[in-house]
Structures are given as structure tokens and as C-alpha cells.
Amino acid sequence: MKSRLYLNIESKRKNANFHMPGHKSRDFTKLGWEYFDTTELEGTDNLNNPQKEIREIERQISKSYASKECIISVNGSTSLIMAGIMGSCREGDCVAVARNSHKSVFSAIYYGRLKTLFIDPVLDPIYGYPVGIDLKHLEAELRKTRVRALVMTYPTYYGTCDDLNAVKHICDSHDVLLIVDEAHGAHFKHSMEFPPSSIDIGADITIHSTHKILSSLNQGAVLHVKSDRVDMENIRRHMAMLQTSSPSYPIILSVEEAVKFMNENGEKKLEKIQGFYERVKKALEGTKFTLIHDKISREILQVDKAKIWLAPGGVGKILAEDYNIDIELDDGKTALCMMGVGTVIEDVDRLITALKDISEKGLFKDSLEDSKRALFPKAGNKVMEAWEIDRMKKRMVSIKKAAGKVSASYLVPYPPGVPVVCPGEMVSDAAADYLYSMKEGSVDGMIEDKMIYILDEEQTL
Ligand SMILES: Cc1ncc(COP(=O)(O)O)c(C=O)c1O
Structure with missing residues (x-):
């Protein structure tokens, strides 16, 4: 008998799919899993020390993106972000990171024993989402603190993009490495209609997930290095420690295929995706739905049109149950529908029809009302670096009673995988309220x- 997991996944075969991965369950590689699932043999190279065949694929990918060198990962951007940060910073170096970075950035800080300069993101005043960083604030912070590297998320999970040229300029004037988590932007390079790729802007390190918008299997990712200021071998060494010693050849090959597909068809595909975005936008005029990208009052230079980010939220369950449409995220306030190279017009029209129907029937509550609740609650004071918590005594407490206590854990709503509280940080009232409101x-x-783990107050700090 098949497991519930198997059956649940199979039952979604006919659903329209607006979530990761970008292939949308369409057959891009035509690889038979088992046939290509091999090991390190003569002629199959070794991902953790590539010299021949895999190195050749990396060279080709690097050429496609005009980077100096690249590394393929079968453990997503997660490991590459960690390897990129840990391979270019030494213990005790300070790294500036936007507070709304992906949890892998925080893991690098933890394992690399790095100091952090948190840059609070600017929150959109209507909905309260992080939509970028204030460049004047960044400049002022870098003037005060000597920093080895700045880690930027570009684009954000929701498709908003900072002015990365300006960020690069600031980094250069302070001699700071620019590491860009471009996990959601591996397609940027392939169309002038999308925001520019950070590789072209001159980031020292750029990390791409090739499974989010492109067509590789889940976990496929690539780290690109453009500058001479980072030590690629150091990054490779970290990667070999962070990644499995039995890398999946189907994933490696699917990364190669995904990039080839973009080289041959990327521009046209992205033109279509942009067309789909405009089609949804036009169709939703006069309905209860709004595209948030149009509403963000802060000056966002460009947005990633592979992301259809809608308000009100509270529609994800209805879309799934009544219309067989699965979306990436619905947090009650807004809904995120992700397109990818596998998205076809029939899926888009199904989404449009469903949203119009939901709007006409008024099947949702006004999530703006709900937006009074902080969605990205302000972090509490940092009492110690995250990794210092390791040696401390801990105890458990209900999140309801955790305000004012020092957290011993990362508390990370998933998705999008951004820590609301870090170890060594006081739990703020707003964070406690917000996390208490989240589903078990x-x-x-x-x-x-x-329950969460906090520092035991009995010990002397
Ligand atoms: C902004 C961002 N960076 C990095 C990652 C990690 O990527 P991966 O799933 O390839 O490990 C994610 C995952 O969703 C993400 O949203």
C-alpha cells in the first residue's frame, strides 16, 4: 500500500501549481531517477572535489552567467550561503545582514562564530512586510562599524528589489564584500525586462537556487564568484563539509539542464511570465484583489514579475480545496503565487477565474484589518552572540510567557524561513504575541x- 505522503502528492497531479519548484511538475529533464542516480566512478567525477566532468559543467554554467567561477550544490542555496559566508569571513569578523535574511545566513553566523551588525529592514506601512533596506541607514552603520561583508537578499521572497547598484557603491566605499542571496533570482540574467543580476552589478558572491523559478530538481543551486577578493577554494572546502558525501547525480544534471534551458529559451519564457503577470493584474482590476507590488509606498526600483503577491490573503485554503490550485504562501494577510519556467497560460487562467469567483462571492475577510498585528515584529535587544548560547543552561517556557527572556533558539516561521527571534536575543512583546498567534x-x-527554549536565568551571565 502507498503511504499517505505518496498519495497526497499524487492527488495533486492535476492541480494548477503556483509554488516552488519552478518546473511545476512538468517534465523538463526526462531523466529516469534510478538510471542516473549513480556514484563517483571513472567518468562521473566528484561534486565535492570536481576535476573533470562536473567541473566542465560548472565552467559552462559560469560562462552562461559571466561569472569567474561557480560551484554546484545538491543541498540548495542553504549550504552555499553558509559556505559563501564562512569561506570568506574569519571567526570574529563582523558581517552586516538585513534582519529579514533567510535562516541559512544566521546558520553561517552561528557556525562561523561571526559577529553581526543587523540592519533593520524598511517595513511597508500598509501591510508591514520587509521590503528592502534604507541605504542612508546602511551607509551610517557601515561608517560606525568595521564590517567584512554585507549579505543582501535580492530579490526578497516577495519579489521586491533594492537598488543593488547603490548598495554595491556603498560596499566599495567601505571596502566591504558584497554577498548576494539571489536564491529567487536565477532568472534575472536571462531577460532585460527583469531586475539586473547581482553578478552583472559586481557582487563578490552570488547564490542562486535553480529550483525556485528555473527547472532543476529541488535542492539544485549554484554559487557564483565574480571577484578576486574571495578565496574560492576556501568556499569549496566549507561546501564539501556542509554537503552530503553522496551527491545526487539527477540533481547535478538537472541543474545543468535548467541552465541550458534558460540559455536556449530563457528570454522568451520570461517574456511569457511577464505577460502572465500583466494578464493577472489586468484581470483583477475591479475585483477585491490588489497586487501588492503596485501598492508599496516605498520607492522600490524593480520587482520580480514571477511573483504574484496579492492582498487580501486568507484565500490559499479556498483555492486549494475549491479550485485545485496550490499556492506558495498564504499568511492570512496576503497570498503569494509563484510562477516558474513550468507555468503555462492554462494555469494562469485557472487562477484568474478562481480569484474572480472568490472576489464575487466575497469568500474572504478583509486582511487589512488584520494588518494591525505586527507581521515582522521588532527584534528584542541582543544580549550575546547567537553561538554563545551553546554553553549556557537552558529551560523551557511557553511563548506566551517568554517576553523579556533571552531566547536559546532560532524561532523561524516557515515559509518564508526568516528568524523572528535569534538565540541570544530578548524575546520582544511583539514577537511573543506574533509567535503565539501562529499555528502549532x-x-x-x-x-x-x-514552548520555546530560553536561557536559564539562574546562571550568571
Ligand atoms: C531568500 C531565500 N534564500 C535562501 C533560501 C534557501 O534556498 P534553498 O531552498 O535552495 O536551500 C530560501 C528558501 O526558500 C529563500 O527564500
Whole structure:
């Protein structure tokens, strides 16, 4: 008998799909899993020390993106972000990171024992989402603190993009490495209609997930290095420690295929995706739905039109149950529908029809009302670096009673995988309220009965 997991996944075969991965369950590689699932033999190279065949694929990918060198990962951008940061910073170096970075950035800080300069993101005043960083604030912070590297998320999970040229300029004037988590932007390079790729802007390190918008299997990713200021071998060494010693050849090959597909068809595909975005936007005029990209009052230079980010939210369950449409995220306030190279017009029209129907029937509540609740609550004071918590005594407490205590865990709603609280940080009132309102099991680090680990106050700090 097949497991519930198998059957649940199979039952979604006919659904329209607006979530990762970007192939949308369409057959891009035509690889038979088992046939290509091999090991390190003569002629199959070794991902963790590539010299021949895999190195050749990396050279080709690097050429496609005009980078100096690249590394393929079968463990997503997650490991590459860690390897990129840890391979270019030494213990005790300070790294500037936007506070709304992906959890892998925080893992690098933890394992690399790095100091952090958190840059608070600017929050969109209507909905309260992080939509970028204030460049004047960044400049002022870099003037005060000597920093080895700045880690930027570009684009954000929601498709908003900072002025990366300006960021690069600031980094150069302070001699700071620019590491860009471009996990959601591996397609940028392939069309002038999308924001520019950070590789072309001159980032020292750029990390791409090739499974989010492009067509590789889940976990496929690539790290590109453009500058002479980072030590590629150091990054490779970290990567070989962070990644499995039995890399998946189907994933490696699917990364190669995904990039080839973009080289041959990327521009046209992206033109279509942009057309789909405009089609949805036009169709939703006069309905209850709004595209948030149009509403963000802060000056966002460009947006990633592979992301259809809608308000109000509270529609994800209805779309799935009544219309067989699965979307990437619905947090109650907004809904994120992700397109990818596998998206076809029939899926887009199904989404449009469903949203119009939902709007006409008024099947949702006004999530703007709900937006009074902080969605990205302000972090509490940092009492110690995250990794210093390792040696301390801990105890459990309900998140309801955790305000004012020092957290011993990362508390990370997933998706999008951005820590609301870090170890060594006081839990703020707003964070406690917000996390308490979350569904059981939806926050990494928050265990059964909404309990979290905090520092035991009995010990002397
Ligand atoms: C902004 C951002 N960076 C990095 C990652 C990690 O990427 P991967 O899933 O390829 O490990 C994610 C995952 O969703 C993400 O949203």
C-alpha cells in the first residue's frame, strides 16, 4: 500500500501549481531517477572535489552567467550561503545582514562564530512586510562599524528589489564584500525586462537556487564568484563539509539542464511570465484583489514579475480545496503565487477565474484589518552572540510567557524561513504575541504546546 505522503502528492497531479519548484511538475529533464542516480566512478567525477566532468559543467554554467567561477550544490542555496559566508569571513569578523535574511545566513553566523551588525529592514506601512533596506541607514552603520561583508537578499521572497547598484557603491566605499542571496533570482540574467543580476552589478558572491523559478530538481543551486577578493577554494572546502558525501547525480544534471534551458529559451519564457503577470493584474482590476507590488509606498526600483503577491490573503485554503490550485504562501494577510519556467497560460487562467469567483462571492475577510498585528515584529535587544548560547543552561517556557527572556533558539516561521527571534536575543512583546498567534508546528524552534527554549536565568551571565 502507498503511504499517505505518496498519495497526497499524487492527488495533486492535476492541480494548477503556483509554488516552488519552478518546473511545476512538468517534465523538463526526462531523466529516469534510478538510471542516473549513480556514484563517483571513472567518468562521473566528484561534486565535492570536481576535476573533470562536473567541473566542465560548472565552467559552462559560469560562462552562461559571466561569472569567474561557480560551484554546484545538491543541498540548495542553504549550504552555499553558509559556505559563501564562512569561506570568506574569519571567526570574529563582523558581517552586516538585513534582519529579514533567510535562516541559512544566521546558520553561517552561528557556525562561523561571526559577529553581526543587523540592519533593520524598511517595513511597508500598509501591510508591514520587509521590503528592502534604507541605504542612508546602511551607509551610517557601515561608517560606525568595521564590517567584512554585507549579505543582501535580492530579490526578497516577495519579489521586491533594492537598488543593488547603490548598495554595491556603498560596499566599495567601505571596502566591504558584497554577498548576494539571489536564491529567487536565477532568472534575472536571462531577460532585460527583469531586475539586473547581482553578478552583472559586481557582487563578490552570488547564490542562486535553480529550483525556485528555473527547472532543476529541488535542492539544485549554484554559487557564483565574480571577484578576486574571495578565496574560492576556501568556499569549496566549507561546501564539501556542509554537503552530503553522496551527491545526487539527477540533481547535478538537472541543474545543468535548467541552465541550458534558460540559455536556449530563457528570454522568451520570461517574456511569457511577464505577460502572465500583466494578464493577472489586468484581470483583477475591479475585483477585491490588489497586487501588492503596485501598492508599496516605498520607492522600490524593480520587482520580480514571477511573483504574484496579492492582498487580501486568507484565500490559499479556498483555492486549494475549491479550485485545485496550490499556492506558495498564504499568511492570512496576503497570498503569494509563484510562477516558474513550468507555468503555462492554462494555469494562469485557472487562477484568474478562481480569484474572480472568490472576489464575487466575497469568500474572504478583509486582511487589512488584520494588518494591525505586527507581521515582522521588532527584534528584542541582543544580549550575546547567537553561538554563545551553546554553553549556557537552558529551560523551557511557553511563548506566551517568554517576553523579556533571552531566547536559546532560532524561532523561524516557515515559509518564508526568516528568524523572528535569534538565540541570544530578548524575546520582544511583539514577537511573543506574533509567535503565539501562529499555528502549532508552523514555527521552527517552537515545540509542542508552543514552548520555546530560553536561557536559564539562574546562571550568571
Ligand atoms: C531568500 C531565500 N534564500 C535562501 C533560501 C534557501 O534556498 P534553498 O531552498 O535552495 O536551500 C530560501 C528558501 O526558500 C529563500 O527564500
